[in-house]
Amino acid sequence: MKELLLALPHRDESYRVLIGPGLRLGLGYLLSPLDFPSRLFLISDSRVARLHGAAVQSALAEAGYTSTLLTTPPGERAKTWTVAQRLARELLRLGAHRASPLIALGGGVVGDLTGFLASIFMRGVPLIQVPTTLLAMVDAAIGGKTAINLPEGKNLLGTFHQPRLVVIDPDFLHTLPPKERLNGLAEVLKAGFIRAPDLLTYLETVGPSLFKNPAAVTDIIYRAAAIKAQVVAADEREAGLRRILNFGHTLGHALEQAAAFRLSHGRAVAFGMLAALILSEKLVGLPQEEAQRGRRLIQSFGLVRRAPALDLKAILAALPMDKKRLEKDLVFVLLRRLGEPVIQTGVPLTLIKEALRKVLGGGG
Numbered sequence: 001m002k003e004l005l006l007a008l009p010h011r012d013e014s015y016r017v018l019i020g021p022g023l024r025l026g027l028g029y030l031l032s033p034l035d036f037p038s039r040l041f042l043i044s045d046s047r048v049a050r051l052h053g054a055a056v057q058s059a060l061a062e063a064g065y066t067s068t069l070l071t072t073p074p075g076e077r078a079k080t081w082t083v084a085q086r087l088a089r090e091l092l093r094l095g096a097h098r099a100s101p102l103i104a105l106g107g108g109v110v111g112d113l114t115g116f117l118a119s120i121f122m123r124g125v126p127l128i129q130v131p132t133t134l135l136a137m138v139d140a141a142i143g144g145k146t147a148i149n150l151p152e153g154k155n156l157l158g159t160f161h162q163p164r165l166v167v168i169d170p171d172f173l174h175t176l177p178p179k180e181r182l183n184g185l186a187e188v189l190k191a192g193f194i195r196a197p198d199l200l201t202y203l204e205t206v207g208p209s210l211f212k213n214p215a216a217v218t219d220i221i222y223r224a225a226a227i228k229a230q231v232v233a234a235d236e237r238e239a240g241l242r243r244i245l246n247f248g249h250t251l252g253h254a255l256e257q258a259a260a261f262r263l264s265h266g267r268a269v270a271f272g273m274l275a276a277l278i279l280s281e282k283l284v285g286l287p288q289e290e291a292q293r294g295r296r297l298i299q300s301f302g303l304v305r306r307a308p309a310l311d312l313k314a315i316l317a318a319l320p321m322d323k324k325r326l327e328k329d330l331v332f333v334l335l336r337r338l339g340e341p342v343i344q345t346g347v348p349l350t351l352i353k354e355a356l357r358k359v360l361g362g363g364g
Contacts, residue, residue: 002222006142006229008162008236017142017166017229019222021214024056024130024169028063034164036101036126040067041091043114044105045074048132051175056105056130067103068094072113076261079113079148081157087113088121101126101164107133107180108140108265112155115146119161127163132172134184135266138191138224139245141166143232153318154253154261160237168225170218173211181211183266185301186248190273191224193294194244195231197339199223200297208301244341247333248273250319251356257318258310270303275355280334282351283344290338307360315356316349 001020008014018030031040040060044053049071060067070090072078091100102125104114111129118127129141147158173181192199199220206216228245235242252272256263277294280286298304319330329345336342 002218004222004226004229006162007233009233013162015162015164015166017168017225019137019168019170019218019225021171021218022169023167024052024172025059027056027130027167028060028065030165030167031060031065031101031128032063034101034126036065037099038065039095040065040101040103041094041096042067042069042103042105043087043110043117044069044071045078045107045110046071047074048106048110052105052132052172056103072110074109076109076149076154076256078109079155081148084113084117084120084148087117091117091121096121096125098122098125101128103128103130104141105130105132106136107131108136111136111140112145112147112158115144115161115163116148116157116159119146119159124161127161129163129166131166131168133176134173134181134221135187136184137168137170137221138184139187139228141168142225142228143242144236145238153257162236168221170214170221173217178211179264182301182303183264185210186266186269186273186298186303188220188224189298189301190245190247190269191227193273193335193338194247194333194341195227195339196223199227200293200338204297204300243331243343244333246331247335247341248276250330250332251275251315251352254315254318255308255310258314259308263308263310267303267308270298271307271359274298274304274359275352276332276334278355278358279332279344279347279351280336283347284334284336284342286335286337290335294335294338304359310360312353312356312360316353319352 004017057067102118104111131137131141144160144162147155150156248269252269255268277291281291332344334344
């Protein structure tokens with residue numbers, strides 16, 4: 001088992017991120033040091049609940065916990081005020097109180113939704129993250145950002161609510177469809193681009209056969225999660241440094257919105273990173289050979305094999321709704337060198353259009 005300790009310097013608070021195959025089977029015993037009540041509430045989407053709900057509840061029961069499983073629809077359609085309110089009322093009906101822990105069992109959507117609910121239910125209840133997708137393991141489950149969507153855009157209602165514990169079991173990935181593994185790989189690549197060129201070198205070495213090597217999978221989860229933990233510990237509330245985690249996300253979220261979320265988050269971010277590499281060359285001097293290396297790596301994993309047929313106007317219309325904008329200027333994370341991010345505002349619209357046309361093959 002590998003372990004990270006995420007310490008928040010401005011608060012007398014820290015939590016463990018545990019990573020290792022089979023950890024889900026000992027989940028109850030991992031919770032024991034936290035002195036929770038014996039009644040727990042699991043929140044999962046219907047697919048993950050069917051695959052893993054019974055096993056996780058059994059693991060909790062083995063350590064003396066009683067758990068109730070609440071389910072949501074799969075996908076981004078669950079991240080709404082309607083679903084959050086329905087879950088809150090179910091918790092009240094079931095007798096949940098201010099000390100009742102919520103366990104998020106699922107991918108990034110479940111983690112975001114459960115975290116949001118945990119932050120507002122009874123003015124805040126304990127949260128445990130048990131991510132089941134690669135994307136959630138390396139990114140969404142760590143750092144305390146929670147959110148639900150509005151019709152105008154993604155993650156526009158949210159809070160910061162740190163979990164008490166994050167338990168990452170790579171064995172969950174055995175039941176994950178290949179396209180969902182790629183979703184998470186986009187966030188691993190992002191971690192390398194902004195902080196760790198050595199991680200990019202490692203990914204170039206293992207290549208697309210990565211998922212046939214369980215030890216390599218555990219290793220890249222640990223490396224990417226460590227980067228996320230380091231950045232969050234330095235800037236919990238996204239006042240400065242934490243914004244570098246949004247590399248590829250400004251355009252990525254706009255692409256998701258324009259596609260009505262039919263484009264997966266990972267692929268959207270991959271196209272967003274391709275565009276960010278182009279903008280980095282033009283605006284902050286990223287060397288051409290490094291930009292080419294970044295493009296080859298993204299392409300080698302098949303993340304951008306088929307460009308989505310999206311209307312350019314719809315993508316641009318989604319940009320002003322991006323929550324990361326600063327006053328009138330959209331905020332882009334660009335790269336001076338691989339591993340050296342810079343926050344850039346005032347990016348000309350003509351360059352954004354040009355970058356989008358290039359990465360989408362002239363479509364849209």
